[in-house]
Amino acid sequence: MSLSKVDGFRIAGVSTCVPPRRIDNIECGKDYGATEVRKVVAMAGVQFRHVVDAGVTASDLCFEAAARLLEELGWERESVTGLILVTQSPDYFLPSSSCMVHKWLGLSDQCAAFDIGLGCSGYPYGLYLAATMLRAGGHQRILMLHGETPSRFPSADDHATTLLFGDAGSATALEASDDPAASAVFCLQTDGSGYDGLIMRGGGFRDRNPSNERDRFLFMDGGAIFNFTIKRVPPLIRDTLAFAKAEVSDVDWYLFHQSNRFIMKHLAKKCGLPEGRVPFVLDRFGNSGGPSVALALTQGAVRGDAEAMRVMLLGYGVGLSWGSALASIDHRAALLHGEYSGSVARS
Numbered sequence: 001m002s003l004s005k006v007d008g009f010r011i012a013g014v015s016t017c018v019p020p021r022r023i024d025n026i027e028c029g030k031d032y033g034a035t036e037v038r039k040v041v042a043m044a045g046v047q048f049r050h051v052v053d054a055g056v057t058a059s060d061l062c063f064e065a066a067a068r069l070l071e072e073l074g075w076e077r078e079s080v081t082g083l084i085l086v087t088q089s090p091d092y093f094l095p096s097s098s099c100m101v102h103k104w105l106g107l108s109d110q111c112a113a114f115d116i117g118l119g120c121s122g123y124p125y126g127l128y129l130a131a132t133m134l135r136a137g138g139h140q141r142i143l144m145l146h147g148e149t150p151s152r153f154p155s156a157d158d159h160a161t162t163l164l165f166g167d168a169g170s171a172t173a174l175e176a177s178d179d180p181a182a183s184a185v186f187c188l189q190t191d192g193s194g195y196d197g198l199i200m201r202g203g204g205f206r207d208r209n210p211s212n213e214r215d216r217f218l219f220m221d222g223g224a225i226f227n228f229t230i231k232r233v234p235p236l237i238r239d240t241l242a243f244a245k246a247e248v249s250d251v252d253w254y255l256f257h258q259s260n261r262f263i264m265k266h267l268a269k270k271c272g273l274p275e276g277r278v279p280f281v282l283d284r285f286g287n288s289g290g291p292s293v294a295l296a297l298t299q300g301a302v303r304g305d306a307e308a309m310r311v312m313l314l315g316y317g318v319g320l321s322w323g324s325a326l327a328s329i330d331h332r333a334a335l336l337h338g339e340y341s342g343s344v345a346r347s
Contacts, residue, residue, distance in 0.1 A: 001305035001314040003243045006131040007183040011327060012141075013334030016298045017061045018050040018166070018285060020339040025049065025163050033157045040163045045261025049166035049286035050339075051151040058089040058147030059097040060340065061169025063104050066143055067344045069171045070105070072334045075141060077106050082133050082142035083113040086122035086290060088318070089149045090115065101145065106347030119198075120257050120317025121188075122146050122290035123170075124325040127313065128186045130174045142173045148289035155199065155217035162261075169340075170294035181308070184327035185244040187236055194320035196222040223273025225317065229263055230270070232322050233314065237271050240312060240324045248272055251326070252309040253301040257316055258282040258292035290315055297329075298337040307331055 025041050025048070041047055051062075062085060070077065083105075085098035098113040103280065107124040108111070112133075118125050123146050130144040144317050147169030154161040155254070198220050202210030210216060256264050261282055268278045279300020288295065293313050303309060316322035329335075 002016040002188045003186070003239065005129070005183060005185050005243075008176055008178070009131045009134040009174050009327050010177040010179065010182040011333055012175050013069050013073055013336070014294055014297055015065040015072070015295050015334070016291065017065040017337040017338055017340050019056060019061070019167045021051055021053060023049045023051055027054070028163060032163070034095055037163065040113050040160065043260070043262055044164055045280065045282045046164055046286045047149065047283050050168070052149050052167045056340065056342070057091050058087045058149050058167070058169055059085065059091050061167065062145040062147040062171060063101050064338070064340055064344050065169050066101070066105060066171035068336055068338060069173055069334060072336060075171060075173070075261050078108045080112060080141050080143055081111050081139045082130065083107060084116060084126055084130055084142065084144045085114070086116045086118055086146040087125040087148060087213035088117055088119045088289070089147065089152070104346040119148065119289050119319070120259070121315035121319060121323045123293040123315045124186060124313050124323035125188060125315070127172065127184070127325050128188060128323075130172070131184060134174060134176045139176065139181060141173070141175045144174060145263045146170045146172075146291045146294065148291055150287065150289050153218035155214060156293055160220055160222070161220055163261045164287045166288045168285065168295055170291045172294065181328060183241060184325050186323065186325050187240045187243065187288050188323040189232070189236070189321070191228070191320045192234075193326065194224065194228060195343060196285040197221045197228065197320060198318040225285070226263060227319050229259070229316055230266060233267050233316055234271050235325050236314070236316070236322055237312070240326050244326050246326070250310060252277065252304070253297070254278045254314065255293055255296040255301065255311055255313045256314045257290065258285065258296060259287055259317065279335070289317075298335050303331065
């Protein structure tokens with residue numbers, strides 16, 4: 001496994017953005033069958049989902065999240081020297097979506113910008129990359145964006161998955177810091193043998209125009225993904241705590257990828273996590289992939305009176321890939337949430 005500690009950075013703020021169109025899954029019973037829908041809602045825990053309209057992409061959601069965060073922090077655009085966009089919902093095969101967001105935000109040509117093609121585990125992975133760039137020197141401020149539009153992945157007649165997914169974008173601002181407490185522990189892991197457990201087989205360059213139209217849409221082996229999750233996530237939590245020399249009670253919030261209510265409750269119980277420290281926002285936003293970790297922070301975690309809150313950020317799924325980040329977020333950090341308007345000025 002890849003366990004490491006990265007010093008010399010702080011999380012200055014996290015901003016999340018969801019589409020304004022909200023779907024009530026119970027209302028979908030009229031089209032999908034009330035009994036089937038109620039079973040899915042009861043098991044997965046998804047009643048409402050925010051989904052994009054035609055022409056709106058993950059990069060649009062991330063742009064608005066980032067623009068609002070930069071304004072809240074008062075950061076000059078020229079001060080941002082790194083832009084990482086984590087997504088498996090790119091606007092195009094090429095160019096990188098990060099280059100478009102770089103333009104829209106009006107960032108300097110001295111800013112490095114690149115995409116990372118990770119899904120459910122992408123938040124801790126993206127955070128690790130941003131932290132190591134700051135630690136290496138040459139950077140003072142970096143934006144790590146993570147956005148997905150998984151509502152577009154399933155076939156319309158695949159009710160078991162259509163009812164699960166919502167869309168979201170996020171922006172996390174990181175900056176260099178000399179504070180000895182400004183650090184995080186990371187654990188990042190992969191099992192590529194399960195790559196086909198969650199897959200869209202067609203549309204890429206291996207099979208650009210699949211003969212089976214169904215291959216253009218998401219295929220999910222639910223049993224395999226469930227088994228993977230309950231096997232891999234508990235050791236991930238234990239190993240992260242052990243490496244950080246921390247106890248379960250030392251962490252204020254365990255911020256899971258919002259995958260499935262039944263799975264999340266099972267994991268929390270198996271790991272001995274206090275129920276009140278595991279936020280569930282799945283019921284309001286659906287499974288938005290990796291950005292759901294950021295949503296769990298901005299919409300589920302509650303600040304206390306302490307100078308900082310200690311959070312464990314947990315991503316797991318497609319790849320198969322899983323990872324964690326154990327970090328402190330101080331009282332100065334901005335935590336924002338809003339709906340996509342399409343009206344924020346672009347450069």
